Amino acid sequence: MNLIVRPLTPSAFHRLTPDLVLGLVEKVLDIRCTNLCRPLASYINRVYELEGENGEGLVVKFYRPGRWSRAALEDEHEFLLELASREIPVVAPLVLQGNGSLGEHEGMYFTVFPKCGGRSLDEYNEEQWLEIGRLLGRTHAVGAGRIPEGRITMTPDKSTRQQADYLLAGKFLPADLARQFAELTKTLIAEISPLFASTEMIRIHGDCHFSNLIYRPGESFYLIDFDDMALGPPVQDFWMLLPGYREDTFAEIDLFLEGYETFRDFDRRSLRLIEPLRAMRFIHYMAWCAYQVAEEGLSRVAPDFGTREYWQLELRDLAEQLERIKAAIEPQGNGL
Incomplete structure (x- = not known):
């Protein structure tokens, strides 16, 4: 008995394509990307691995509309950028064209991170x-x-x-x-x-x-x-x-x-x-x-x-x- 409490409203978030993803990232970073656009696991957002022509790994996250306000997302980014400025190991968002870190397309917010590999441990010494x-x-x-x-x-x-x-x-x-x-x-x-x-x-x-x-x-x-x-x-x-x-x-x-x-x-x-x-x-x-x-x-x-x-x-x-x-x-x- 899974119930829908409100009808789904189709938006750009539900119509993301590799061409749109690559185009948005190229525009906000003023770069060229390769054709790599690999979906990554995310239960709420849409996340993709990309690659710049210079070989730089990128991860773009499209936030699910209606879950966070712009102010809430800016709180997250400000915290991350402040932590990174203190050399605390976090993955902070990249600065986009216009000097912000939060992009927007048809009411959908997104941000771009540098790719940072690593692995999770399930126990610690x-x-x-x-x-x-x-x-x-x-x-x-x-x-x-x-x-x-x-x-x-x-x-x-x-x-x-x-x-x-x-x-x-x-x-x-x-x-x-x-x-x-x-x-x-x-x-x-x-x-x-x-x-x-x-x-x-x-x-x-x-x-x-x-x-x-x-x-x-x-x-x-x-x-x-x-x-x-x-x-x-x-x-x-x-x-x-x-x-x-x-x-x-x-x-x-x-x-x-x-x-x-x-x-x-x-x-x-x-x-x-x-x-x-x-x-x-x-x-x-x-x-x-x-x-x-x-x-x-x-x-x-x-x-x-x-x-x-x-x-x-x-x-x-x-x-x-x-x-x-x-x-x-x-x-x-x-x-x-």
Whole structure:
């Protein structure tokens, strides 16, 4: 029962062709490209690998219309360019003709990046945990410098509430399970919102898992894909890298924080947000799948999205996570 909550409106985004892609990039960079136009995997945007006549590898990203405002995209680019100017290893967008980094064609925004190869690691050794800590400490030192104007605030009463409301308004759930979902998310938000009350909120990557952290041997780790950049708690940018629950990963947390605090203090009290953030991630993922269904008619990452079995499993997992949060023992003082 995948439901379309609004009709698809054909746009330039849905009519991209190699000729159009190459023509736009050649125009905004004032270069000539070879005929290479290779689609790359992306669940939301349209991304292509190109090549300049000089052999330079390029990646062009066309942002899905309606997902981000221009201000939100400019927030992302400003953050990336600021990080790159501090020699922090990120892949920043190229400056286009006209001195901006954001192109536009028939209401569709796009940007061009230099190609940056690397590979993701699904586990890290001790030195790599220290290195990742240093990388994110430097990133957050820059992130704390200003407040983004167009980005979501990652708190239960804002981002999670919006995502839950989207799922309910779109009627993605069967009616009886929708009532259960509404009650469960209401309870969750009320339970965890006070934990965020005094938490520092800065510009963060927002989606820092192992696939968005690429390793380049002989260089360093690079942070990539800032699509979900947000104003949020610093702890959001490392809990998804941990190989297990907090109580099972004290060694990794210690190493990470040792590297992180080389460049920036970390409030250890915010470690109590890890399990609430995990619950928020559950809802974020449901809304992400729902957005794909609303736009494309299906979710490529969750083919069974919308079935009764799908929602029963998601609701069970969310209820179990809520119980885990309620049962959690509060950390003492400023320790782990």
